[in-house]
Amino acid sequence: MRHTLLSRRVFLLAAGLLFTGFLLNSCLQTASFGLDFQRMFGWISQYPLLYITGSLFFFFLLLAALVILPNMYIGPGIIILLVAITATADYKKLATTGEPLFPWDLLLLKNAADMRTITKGMISPLMLAAAVLSAAVLIWLLRRLPVLKLRLPLRFLLGSASILMLAGFISMVGGQSSLASSLKYQNVFWNQKVNYTQNGFLYAFTGNLKQNLMEQPEGYSRQAIKEIAARYSEQPAAVRASAAGEQPNILFMMDEAFFDLTRLEGLAFSEDPLSFIHAAESKVPSGYLLSPEFGGNTANVEFEALTGLSMYFLNDGSIPYQQRLVKMSSMPSIVSILKERGYKAEALHPFDATFYNRNRVYPVLGFDSFTSEKDLGDSGRITPDGYISDKFAVQEAVRRLKSAADPLFLHLVTMQNHFPFTKGLNGPNTISVSGVQAGYKDEIETYAQNARLTDEALADLQQELLTIERPTIAVFWGDHLPALSAGIYTDAGWDGEPRLKHETKLMVLANFDIGADPLGTLSPAFLGPEVFRLSGMSLPPYYKLLEQVQNEIPGLSKAVLLGSSGPFSGLTPKQQGLLDDYRLVEYDLLEGENYSAGLLF
Incomplete structure (x- = not known):
């Protein structure tokens, strides 16, 4: 009888974690669509596999948090809180700058005290009250829920399986694997608004974890940079009288x-x-x-x-x-x-x-x-x-x-x-x-x-x-x-x-x-x-290159x-040629072999 009761509780807990995983994914996606529920449901109907697999990611994340900490409820509670904060940050950033939340934005967490100062007024009293109420309800639930104890071998098994699934998901998304493509995932890194709208917050955010600043342009080589350096070194520069x-x-x-x-x-x-x-x-x-x-x-x-x-x-x-x-x-x-x-x-x-x-x-x-x-x-x-x-x-x-x-x-x-x-x-x-x-x-x-x-x-x-x-x-x-x-x-x-x-x-x-x-x-x-x-x-030759680009395209954005x-x-052929040179030099300095440093400066 006791074993049956424990099994039922474990089943209900797993079902609850699965439901919560789908709910968290829905909340993140709703925030990404500016709290437009109709767009969120439309996205789910268009990309059901992205939604389901993303929700399973949250399920395994919740499960891992559950078995790792001694108190089985604290871990999932922390995950729920972190997702709520992430969704809020994504929503507010979109509303303020028109851009979604990126992984590198999290580097600003080290400046949490200053962020509180410069974002003062962005969080309404109503949102703050809702956050406090939600935290209070969560704490109340943690205290009221029945205590479940899982044996150490089962904890280890569930934790290991969860971590493997989470790592596999990150590897799949970051590596742009054929499995990810079969789910209709495409890393649209060149247009992040489309990236987040099409793939959903979780896939887009995860895909950006390994994102470079720019892709290697066609024709990049030391010789190409040498030719650019020679071309602009010979250019006369316009000097004011x-x-x-x-x-x-x-x-x-x-x-x-x-x-x-x-x-x-x-x-x-x-x-x-x-x-x-x-x-x-x-x-x-x-x-x-x-x-x-x-x-x-x-x-x-x-x-x-x-x-x-x-x-x-x-x-x-x-x-x-x-x-x-x-x-x-x-x-x-x-x-x-x-x-x-x-x-x-x-x-x-x-x-x-x-x-x-x-x-x-x-x-x-x-x-x-x-x-x-x-x-x-x-x-x-x-x-x-x-x-x-x-x-x-x-x-x-x-x-x-x-x-x-x-x-x-x-x-x-x-x-x-x-x-x-x-x-x-x-x-x-x-x-x-x-x-x-x-x-x-x-x-x-x-x-x-x-x-x-x-x-x-x-x-x-x-x-x-x-x-x-x-x-x-x-x-x-x-x-x-x-x-x-x-x-x-x-x-x-x-x-x-x-x-x-x-x-x-x-x-x-x-x-x-x-x-x-x-x-x-x-x-x-x-x-x-x-x-x-x-x-x-x-x-210097580099500034002569910029001067030529400026003459043709003074406003480049x-x-x-x-x-x-x-x-x-x-773009005219001349303008495109200038931008091609400019792109090669920029790639060289940021992602390439840095040949330009000794040739153009």
Whole structure:
């Protein structure tokens, strides 16, 4: 009788785990479809084998957790909690940036405390209450469920079988086996939105565990790189007539989530939040930066600006800092080019040094030093809960430029304008905005206040440049548009307008004559050659290649291709040839044998 009762309980427990496995898979998929249950059921009907095998993965994961820990209920409870957190993170990331959750995003867990700060406001009180209630119910169930005891041999057998099944699943998906193909799985690594939509969250996420940044281009070899190096070494470089006279200081100022919000149709401002920028943009080289990102992934914009490599060639969802550069010992960049010419190179970022592995990546790029939030104290915050202000960051940058004995390359990455756009975070709002829905009014007025503070900081920078003895050139740009509520962009008519949703403000200031030719719209990868030309410095062969690409396709991104006269879709043979050369060099530096380092730099 006792044996029968135990067998029944074990059967019910297994059935419960199987049901929970299907439920967890459904929850993850529903989150991936923006909580659209109809799309989730449609996906199940179209890809039933992917759904069933994915659910069995969760069953074996739950079973393994059950037999490994002494308390048979704690393990599955932990798995359920982790899946719930993953589904929430995937849903919120999709809603904010339009991208799903990738394996390398988990590397940010080491910055959990800072993530809590920068995502404050993204989790609604209702969601938080639901999470607390769910946790309470789970704890209550753990205490009420009957105690089951499995003998050690059975635990070992079930645990071993589960681990083998889990490992087999990961191997099958990662290896793109014929079995995976028979289930209708296809790793669409070049389009991650399609990858997650078609294969489901579990298969797409698992398939990305072994994902490279880019695939090897046809024709890659040492000889091909040598021919590219010879071709562009012979190219004359266009140098501006006005040169600095001596090697100038160079300041890169990448401003967090900064764009020209007055471009949003239908909004009226009580006063211009960007009065300095709008007055100065006709007097200095200015235009727009075509960001490869929207709402996040700052490190990818920084990667383009510093290395001259383009996100255009990389697989969707890639974050080179976390996937590749952190594993390298060196990477050619504007930093290494300038250091060979006698420059000192410093990085300044008023936030956590470990975010996006900057503390490990910056030495790879060649920086001599890195100053982060912990080195700056709290004096630069407008309010105790706010980020260090752009004004304080500019003051610190100017101090370093003035005290430098040698020409200095200073890379500044600000934080003031980062999400959340909480009213009062950077002092009281001083600009009122009309033409906006009531639910978005505080948000857009808070962003306008932040933008005004950045505009004032940039005005201060212009004045301070005049007090620096060495010729100095400062390149200012926003890394990406802010993660404002989607309705703000929809009301402005920006849905379906990739150019508008990727253009941020770009402006170059200097204390010597650099002219006032408009810059148009440029990709971050072309900032290095542009500042070299403006300051009269010679271009290495790699920058000559970038110069040729820029002349044909100044805006190079997956969102939109821009020529000198606007967007286009088809490439001419000349443009395709340039991109083929560019792709080969990028592959060589990131995934290949690094022949380019000694030939093009």
